[in-house]
Amino acid sequence: MQVSNRAAVHCLIAYGATACTDLTGFGLLGHTLELARGARLVARLEWSRLPLIDGVRALAEQGFVTGASARNWASYGDKVSLAIDRPDDRVLLTDPQTSGGLLVACEPAAVDRVLEVFRAEGFAAAAVVGRLDAGTAQVRVLP
DSSP, rough: OOSSSGGHHHHHHOOOOOOOOOOOOOHHHHHHHHHHHHTTEEEEGGGGOOOOOHHHHHHHTOOOOOHHHHHHHHHGGGGEOOSSOOOOOHHHHHOOOOOOOOEEEOOOHHHHHHHHHHHHHOOOOOOOEEEEEEESEEEEEOO
């Protein structure tokens, strides 16, 4: 919420993003599933690559989570496969945000340039967090 997503539009147009969504009410998992369904692909997220805000895991462990996280999981959890060790991490993946980050799909050849532009526009935490592969519309979270 510290940087407007508006600056990202130019990058998306210039480098041919094939899909983009802001991570709001359905959390990262819900919006990734939406992207996978639209593309008719399986989305693979890598937990170790997700840029988390410092201290957020400790807050989740202490029970500082939203009720919407549980409701989100109940609505789409059957389409998600989690291979992560800590149960509290699931709530971070389903946590709804207001003006959350962006989830962008682009061609592999454009990744480096897209990251460069995003970072230049103030998105220091921009990162590749997964990939889309052939398969049924679902999300798999890998360690």
